[in-house]
Amino acid sequence: xxxxxxxxxxxxxxxxxxxTYGVDINHVQEIIRMQSITQIPRTPAFIEGVINLRGRIxxxxxxxxxxxxxxxxxxxxxxxxxxxxGRVTVGMIVDSVSEVLRLPATSIEPPxxxxxxxxxxxxxxxGKWEERLIILLDLDRVLQESEQRQLQQEIAAGVETR
Amino acid sequence: xxxxxxxxxLGIFLDEAEEQLQQLDEAxxxxxxxxxxxxxxxxxxxxxxxxxxxxxxxxxNHLATLTHRMESVLxxxxxxxxAVSREIIDIxxxxxxxxxxxKDSVAxxxxxxxxxxxxxxxxxxxxxxxxxxxxxxxxxSTAALTLDDVEQNVVRAAQVKxxxxxxxxxxxxxxxxxxxxxxxxxxxxLKDVGEVIKSVPHTQELEAEKFDDTFTLAFVSREDADTLxxxxxxxxxxxxxxxxxxxxxxxxxxxxxxxxxGPEGGPAARGNGQPAEHHTSQTVRVDVQRLENLMNLVGELxxxxxxxxxxxxxxxxxxxNEDLLETLEEVSLHIGRITSDLQEEIxxxxxxxxxxxxxxxxxxxxxxxxxxxxEIDFIVEGRETExxxxxxxxxxxxxxxxxxxxxxxxxxxxxxxxxxxxxxxxTVRLRAFHQENQIVITVEDDGAGMDPEKIKSKAVAxxxxxxxxxxxLGLREALDxxxxxxxxxxxxxxxxxxxxxxxxxxxxxxxxxxxxIDIRTTPGKxxxxxxxxxxxxxxxxxxxxxxxxxxxxxxxANVVEIIDVTPAAIQHVHRQQVVVVRGRVLPLIYLGQALxxxxxxxxxxxxxxxxxxxxxxxxxxxxxxxxxxxxxxxxSLGNFIGKIPGLAGATIMGDGSVALILDxxxxxxxxxxxxxRELAS
Numbered sequence: 001x002x003x004x005x006x007x008x009x010x011x012x013x014x015x016x017x018x019x020t021y022g023v024d025i026n027h028v029q030e031i032i033r034m035q036s037i038t039q040i041p042r043t044p045a046f047i048e049g050v051i052n053l054r055g056r057i058x059x060x061x062x063x064x065x066x067x068x069x070x071x072x073x074x075x076x077x078x079x080x081x082x083x084x085x086g087r088v089t090v091g092m093i094v095d096s097v098s099e100v101l102r103l104p105a106t107s108i109e110p111p112x113x114x115x116x117x118x119x120x121x122x123x124x125x126x127g128k129w130e131e132r133l134i135i136l137l138d139l140d141r142v143l144q145e146s147e148q149r150q151l152q153q154e155i156a157a158g159v160e161t162r
Numbered sequence: 163x164x165x166x167x168x169x170x171x172l173g174i175f176l177d178e179a180e181e182q183l184q185q186l187d188e189a190x191x192x193x194x195x196x197x198x199x200x201x202x203x204x205x206x207x208x209x210x211x212x213x214x215x216x217x218x219x220x221x222x223n224h225l226a227t228l229t230h231r232m233e234s235v236l237x238x239x240x241x242x243x244x245a246v247s248r249e250i251i252d253i254x255x256x257x258x259x260x261x262x263x264x265k266d267s268v269a270x271x272x273x274x275x276x277x278x279x280x281x282x283x284x285x286x287x288x289x290x291x292x293x294x295x296x297x298x299x300x301x302x303s304t305a306a307l308t309l310d311d312v313e314q315n316v317v318r319a320a321q322v323k324x325x326x327x328x329x330x331x332x333x334x335x336x337x338x339x340x341x342x343x344x345x346x347x348x349x350x351x352l353k354d355v356g357e358v359i360k361s362v363p364h365t366q367e368l369e370a371e372k373f374d375d376t377f378t379l380a381f382v383s384r385e386d387a388d389t390l391x392x393x394x395x396x397x398x399x400x401x402x403x404x405x406x407x408x409x410x411x412x413x414x415x416x417x418x419x420x421x422x423x424g425p426e427g428g429p430a431a432r433g434n435g436q437p438a439e440h441h442t443s444q445t446v447r448v449d450v451q452r453l454e455n456l457m458n459l460v461g462e463l464x465x466x467x468x469x470x471x472x473x474x475x476x477x478x479x480x481x482x483n484e485d486l487l488e489t490l491e492e493v494s495l496h497i498g499r500i501t502s503d504l505q506e507e508i509x510x511x512x513x514x515x516x517x518x519x520x521x522x523x524x525x526x527x528x529x530x531x532x533x534x535x536x537e538i539d540f541i542v543e544g545r546e547t548e549x550x551x552x553x554x555x556x557x558x559x560x561x562x563x564x565x566x567x568x569x570x571x572x573x574x575x576x577x578x579x580x581x582x583x584x585x586x587x588x589t590v591r592l593r594a595f596h597q598e599n600q601i602v603i604t605v606e607d608d609g610a611g612m613d614p615e616k617i618k619s620k621a622v623a624x625x626x627x628x629x630x631x632x633x634x635l636g637l638r639e640a641l642d643x644x645x646x647x648x649x650x651x652x653x654x655x656x657x658x659x660x661x662x663x664x665x666x667x668x669x670x671x672x673x674x675x676x677x678x679i680d681i682r683t684t685p686g687k688x689x690x691x692x693x694x695x696x697x698x699x700x701x702x703x704x705x706x707x708x709x710x711x712x713x714x715x716x717x718x719a720n721v722v723e724i725i726d727v728t729p730a731a732i733q734h735v736h737r738q739q740v741v742v743v744r745g746r747v748l749p750l751i752y753l754g755q756a757l758x759x760x761x762x763x764x765x766x767x768x769x770x771x772x773x774x775x776x777x778x779x780x781x782x783x784x785x786x787x788x789x790x791x792x793x794x795x796x797x798s799l800g801n802f803i804g805k806i807p808g809l810a811g812a813t814i815m816g817d818g819s820v821a822l823i824l825d826x827x828x829x830x831x832x833x834x835x836x837x838x839r840e841l842a843s
Contacts, residue, residue: 038820041757
């Protein structure tokens, strides 16, 4: 794929609160329709719950809540994008999944300081595709920080019990 | 180069060495109690011999040297040139410990480095000083009889009825072509005049021609010895027949067993540690991970079985009288049955006899008792009880703690026992058995028992409890205090126990594997700890309930009972809802509230209440409705979500939806926190 001089990234492009986002296709395991989610008590609000993915229990997070974006209604286009990163598999609720794109690495720029309300820390950069801007999510940060937050909660809970 | 060649055998060697060391450990401790037991001595000798052989062939000279000296001492014991004494047992055990050190050194890749000279020296001193001969073996025949209890009873019964009991030793001619056929003829001809009650070697081995030229029978008959001799001699290719009456009394040396493995080595030299006369089942060593994977697959099948049945029912409601439907039903039933069988088999494959844990205890108890200056009779029952390996791995440490406590705090010193009018020997009994779907393990001692008042004052003194709170505690609750971290009931700190860590760890370990622990004690009479454990951790029977439109699963092990409670029966104490059940005040809480969900139980004439028990605590959970009992497969919520208080994991229901499994322990624990906070405000 990385032929000659151009290095390309392949992205799964999705919509979230009116903006276009992309994640590296290598991390995307599959995209499934919205389904019934079992809520889990005592978890952060952005954790919607768990689903049964062919016998596996997979946690699902709502990216709107994760990034403090206005919540969107669930429509026919709503999808759960199952991503895999290291030892973590997580489903992410997005408004719709539009396409898979190849983007030359050179067309990706570092994220500008302010962009559509999402903390720059969660972004890898911004890609230009024809006339559109595609915001590239840094899944590592998105998922890891959730874990850390969880950890902090646990520590806090632990202190309470003493 | 040798390292390369040997490395592939090293794992096997270490496994076998561990087995043999364990076998030796157990047997030597046992020998101290039954020094006359020649079978036991033979077993020990064989294990040592095998270990010597395998060590030498792997090139571990220290191991080989030490085992060789042990073997010499054992042989002297076996020949009656030495008598079993406490000193000899001590030295043998010390040698074993040294062998373990060497073996561990091998395991860590350092070869069998280590000093053995001192132990070898002690063994040699025993040998050279061993002039106190004690003849035990009168008969040097290569196949001889020992009768076990059952057989002795048979002999006794026969003698009472006026039968004679003989030991018949038959020697076939050397080079006899069809040994098994000759043996068969002997059996057959004798059958007309009496009954063979025992044969050495065993008939199976005779049939398989697994014997030299000689075999020995215990034979019950009305005929006299000469008649029998003539019957046997009438068969061709019989070289000699020796017949003598078997005389019982408690004199077992009369029929003393000569070693099955001759002094020169014999069968044991083949190098596999299994005593030949034991019926060994065929085994394959399987990677544990494989079993885990199989178990997971079976778990999926269990779920699909339920789903299939549900689909069948759904279709039945839609269509009537379709042949296809009938076939589906049949297939679904069949798959259901096969899945159940498969599940059971795989569960069994993961089961091990608890002896794997128990077998190291006799030695430990002996050492601890000697150190503490106590005399203890240690009884182990139910060694064959089988447990899931995950449970086995976890149960060792708590049991060690309990046994140490029993020896150190439970059993009194001999003088104190005599003074209290008890036997000089304290008894510690370790017992395992099945009860319904659980394994029960008890650790019981007939020692001093525990005094609830003393425990309370200790707890107050340690600042764990206020005086007022202590005064309010009942008997059981007071006993429960020993599970608090930082409380020790012992007045003195010893090497063994008494540092105030222990019982809380014991309970943690046990609850981690969904078990419970319970204490009964009578001051002056003794203490009994009862541990109840689930058979397996992977698949669980659960009670499904519904709250706020969601399904939750209570592990059935925690459910005490289910009751109906009318709203009128609910009272309030300290703003805590309670209900009185058969005279006992039971805290009540809505499961949704306990889980931190919003909402209250729907108004109803009757609330369904699930009473769960955890140690001595019982709590009633109000649920919206009960669904029923079901077998569920426990799945983790995963790293991302992590551990949520109150939840043990999730499971997949027949319809594909996910239900959460409650972790009663943390659920109740969490409630404790919230209740306290409420009281404070």
